[in-house]
Amino acid sequence: MFGDYSLTDLSSIFVMQGFAGLILFSVYTLMALGLAIIFGQMGVINMAHGEFMILGAYMTYLCSTFFQNHLPALFSIYFFVAMALAFVASGALGMLVEWALIRHLYKRPLDTLLATWGLSLILQQSFRTIFGPREVGVELPSWLIGSVQVTDTIEIPINGMFVMAVTALITAGVAVLMYRSRFGAQVRAVVQNRAMAGAVGIDTEKVDRLTFGLGCGIAGIAGSAFTMVGSTGPTSGQLYIVDTFLIVVFGGAASLLGTIASAFSISQTQSTLEFFLSGSTAKVITLLAVVGILMLRPQGLFTLKVRR
């Protein structure tokens, strides 16, 4: 499959596909972070996670039209407002869902699967009713459009770099929150032993609600980033949810580093293979590799070594 290309062509292809992969990696990382927090913390498999992402994308879309029509002077910075709004909207909806639905199902993990799947259908239909069935795209401010010409054959899109920077910032923020803050310590304590966490004085219900909200909020930001690489429709989230689960399981459910590493390897494989083969063949190969590795290492890529 490499035969038709010269060596310089090939290296350029790898760099550019690698970069396209990095944007995909960013979206996956943000999605998987939220999912890993929710799954790792509560054992809840949130089938509606993709819809929380799409809610963030729609928020970004609303924000972009609002700024275009009412505040054109500030249009160049609307994206930051949009990300904040996406986080708040998805996070708030997440907390509401936790309060109304999820908290009644903590002792029935399989039922959460069904309940969140139902929720995802409800959300999809709501999106269709509110925003219409047609896919929408956002208008990017001028400074995010265009690309940097690195060499004759390699050019790198600016919005891609922006998405990556945002992802890096949020990942670092989540890492600090989980491993350096009091809230993070409480979350980890609840993850390990819910009853005991309560018995040392941690309000486990509050921690659950905030954690679920945080995970959904990050999905909202992922949606914001997603608007730069794809168009938003009511069912766009569905396409991402399976891959995201794959990433979380592949990385080792309780490990932040594992999640990032697995998002990276899966998105890079996917993106590079897609150039040379068809999209579905690329997917098949990626899935086969993941299944093979999980058979050898069922606990995922990264695990903590401690006595339990």
Add this chain to the structure above:
Amino acid sequence: MLQTSATAAAPPVIPSVIGAVAPMLAIRDLHSAYGQSEVLHGLDIAVAPGEIVAVMGRNGMGKTTLMKTLMGIVPIKSGSINVDGEEVSTLKSHSRVAKGLAYVPQGRMIFSSMTVQENIETGLTVTNERKVPQELYTMFPVLLEMKGRRGGNLSGGQQQQLAIARALASRPKVLLLDEPTEGIQPSIIREMGRTLKKIRDARGLSIVVSEQVLSFALDVADRVLVIENGNIVHESLRADIDEAQVARFLSV
């Protein structure tokens, strides 16, 4: 089982240790059940401020259930739990901790993937303190040495000290320990007895410790209760305890 019915028939004489002092922990007519099967059948226990009470009994007699019911981990069926004059039986676990209960569970249950320091910090949640009080490290110097290690990689005795330090971090009025000697070597058990008394003297808190090891109970307790099939069947002060009689309750 014969002796059970014999002792249950004659209600035990309750020594009036408390006297005029208001109890720090007062349990009245406590019933607790797992689903339909009732485990505790109306316990009455009062613990004076600064008193160490040992609750003894064989496996399956309700010691751990008593502890878990006090902490709100096992739901209460009826009765009241009073800590320093405040009713806590309707509260969630974490609010009970805020009211002054602290718990060192059987098997220690430290957070194994978190560091020693983080483990102690979880106990600070209800006090809003940010830093681990120096006195805890003074009391357990080994924890200062190990403060960056993961809790799960500590030895059993070290984990026990960590679990006690974590409980003390919430500045409790009543400390509950469930079988603290289980799986710990004898020299450390003696050391732990000394530490518990030191904590009591330094902080004036009340301690309720459930035990199967009679020597440890005699070493630390001011008063010994024997629980059997969810009832208190024997009670005596440390000073006038009949060791042989208590030992009979414990022998299988």
